[in-house]
Amino acid sequence: MSLTEPRADEAPAARPDAGKSTRDKGGALMVNSVEKAFRVLYAFGRQHQTLNLSQVAAETGMDLSAAQRFTHTLTRLGYLHKDAETKRFELTAKTLDLGYHFIRGSRLVDRAMPYLMHLSKETEETVNLTMRDATEIIFVSRFLSRHVLNTDVIIGTRMPAYCTAPGIAMLSRLPEDEAMAVIDASDLKAYTPSTTWQREALREKIRQAAAQGYATAFEEVYLGDASIAAPILDHRGRPEGAVNVAVSCSRYSRDDVVTRFSALVIAAAHAVSRV
């Protein structure tokens, strides 16, 4: 422990009220203003498309001064726009810049793109590239089929990993305890009557996916949606994404989905992998 402690002197009896303002809100190096800025940006969304100053304050739990400072800052940086007459703020299209940089900089997306396009033409169905963030998957790239134009799922959409084919596919290439830790951290619930949401059933599903090399999900989140996915592995064999094909249940039986698409998604995922 304090073998290396040269002198425990610096502030021995000091600390009048230790534990109080211990600069701990996420480490000594944390710059809290950054988190606050994002809190303000995320106050906007489906519910609150525009907000005035006091609403920003209320919504973020900051006082008026802080709300003022951060809206000012973000407006100046171009992420917020303030309507001169209504004095209300809203997000600008500049907020797309950050994600754009990510997509453009992602080696994974870069490698995957041609195979996704190929798969899209081949199948004429919706094809997605997803990545995992803790217990969720995020849609990173998406080629829509012209049949179903689902406007609800777009780039950046998140879904729980446990009830999606790409999620299970990725978990299936993790050490089982790690996969189960993800499951345990998830808020398990049945979105539809077909949702697999029980711990042990999910463990079985993951094992099966591991054995088969692909995962399926039939109406687990949206009724009428079927999906089949295969994991993309990085150079150490860890899953860094998944490719999936999504179709309407009305046009394919479960067996059809597997026989028509399993080999294709596996091939695409394998081609993108760096094993």
Added chain:
Amino acid sequence: MSLTEPRADEAPAARPDAGKSTRDKGGALMVNSVEKAFRVLYAFGRQHQTLNLSQVAAETGMDLSAAQRFTHTLTRLGYLHKDAETKRFELTAKTLDLGYHFIRGSRLVDRAMPYLMHLSKETEETVNLTMRDATEIIFVSRFLSRHVLNTDVIIGTRMPAYCTAPGIAMLSRLPEDEAMAVIDASDLKAYTPSTTWQREALREKIRQAAAQGYATAFEEVYLGDASIAAPILDHRGRPEGAVNVAVSCSRYSRDDVVTRFSALVIAAAHAVSRV
């Protein structure tokens, strides 16, 4: 009459050390840490997909300590990932969250979506919704034709307004002096032999678009690309976006583009407008 100028303090006497560290780096309310955080995030991109700490410092012009603090902060917030063994950082898919919130919260996108989908099915061609940010347009929503799968233009892509159909369409509904101010602020140049890039020619183009209600662009940025666009107006009649159809020159003559699509894009844009 600079309403936006933070006013260089006509309060004269005060300020003992005026002019020195006058808290002026964009107004007294500016929280500089926020700007620095974005500087770090934008250091990543096509050129630099991954960066180590010193590269971040170099790339952003910050000292090591600052780079350390901001990479730490952004990693903790989930926007950066640090590879444990290579010690290199890269952007995570979480960077898509911000743009996702914007899309989801945008009344414009909300209103436009059904018409874009309709237009997409009707024409079977690529359909876009764009907005303007100063001299540029930003692609906000996009329905790809299955013919041309252009992987270069994605959500968040920026292009100069002056050489795109949506850009000219939006400018055509601005007071002419305002439109020309945008032109003058642009870095005018010829991307292809067909690019209209001279000031007066652009003025004429804008006037014509105003008269016609739509704008066209033939191979002005990419060879082989043709585009026709109409402006979307907000409740005061100001342009807040544009709808366009993009096709391959090889499949349509210039006249074809106009006769087949002009009425459609105008109708769609009009339906979305709130005049």
Added chain:
DNA sequence: ATAGAGTTTATCGCATAACGATAGAAAGCC
């Protein structure tokens, strides 16, 4: 008109949170 509530905008002294230099640890590289 006038008061009055609910805003937004501007100011300012204070304490803290961010700063930046530096030194120790660790990892590569001759």
Added chain:
DNA sequence: GGCTTTCTATCGTTATGCGATAAACTCTAT
């Protein structure tokens, strides 16, 4: 092995962000 380079951790200082407050608006009702 010594050497360079990069990462991690620590620490005293003060500029920087904080937050209370007051002034200036805006709207609404009377």
